[in-house]
Amino acid sequence: MKDKVCSDFVFMPLKGDQRVPPMATGGVPVAAAGGAAVVETDSTEVKSKIVVVGDCECGKTTLIHRYVKSKFQETYTPTGFDTYSGSYNVSDTYTIHMSIWDTSGDTGYDRVRPLSYSDADLVIICFSISNPESMENVVSKWHPEVREHCPTQPIMLVGCKADIRSEVKNLPPSTPRPNLVSYDQGLKTAKHIGALVYSETSAKTSQRSVNDVMEVAALSSAGTSGTGAAPAAANASAGEGANSFGRQRSFIRRKRFSGLSDAKAQLRKEAAKSCVVM
Template identity: 30%
Template structure:
């Protein structure tokens, strides 16, 4: 029995993409998860950059490469370079910004078009409503977002706040679990990282630069 348990354990290498409008808090969410700190001031992401995180889920070791992509329109054509080979994708909107919510379908469409996943209908998206700490703002209702999720693919929806550290771990661990499930269900894709690539990515600890030196804004 003990041998069976050992045989069932494995190591997963996941490529996770975080997309959404500029200023919705993608960088803040990733930084809060990877470093456990919140820094409000950021320069807008140029192109894309990634951080790494290694944790254990259900007894399996998971090495995640978390890609933070630019939300500005001029960089969106670069998506084809960053989305390919992704195991899962989180689309972030600002709960106090209706325009960012209304662009969810646009971001989903762009990811599918540029990332070209083989399982387009079943590809795992997680919808993330950030900035739930803004209690004095008019926030988009959960029921409205859940209706959108049902319409487009019964996606999981999580309300979060990078600033107050609300549901941030839930966001990324849910993404990891959906990515793991996809690899189990479809072992022939996406293509695995090379041994050299795995070593490079996972030997980098929480590898963001010192964000305390950044300025600009990406919100909470």
């Protein structure tokens, strides 16, 4: 049945740290982590695993904290491996439960970090706009590592600490300017590695930029493990809804975007065509 209010499709940013419940609303267990799971209720719920990688101190953990907790992390704390959970409501009848894996960029973890890639639905590679070397490492280290363990999963490239550019502009004329990564350089790198989306964020000054990245990541990751692949565990209408969702989102894995506004506009357009009541 077609949704009578397709125009109400909205992108709602996550507020707070919402943990994924072990059981769905109707008392039906959710499938194992890493696989897309359809729940047999009047609404559909999908599980998605997103892995975040990049150099040490490039802004990975701050990005995740800003999204999950809506707070900016002032002090740098080295990360080993942490996992965060959040729910993203695509519509009143469709929810994506994200498992966000934060990894360490330290070389000491090079042998164990690959364990994080298991069952990943999407990988976000981060670099710091204030550190050109971290962007170079995207090509020389992170992209090869990701493709070795996730050969087909979509990748997003995110430049963190975009607020640094504004700070540099406000420096006195006599102050030496640091070497920063330009937007065009970041975009060129994203195209070189075949990234799905390139975006720049500032966890310090822009909650919206962080929300935009995670919203598109959630939508792009849903279905990459075969959304609707477990229809036996769901009723016929829920299975059809899951397949429809996968079809709606498949285009984003075929087209690269230089900015999130284009991606979100396309997602809204696709949703308006075929949003479905589960």
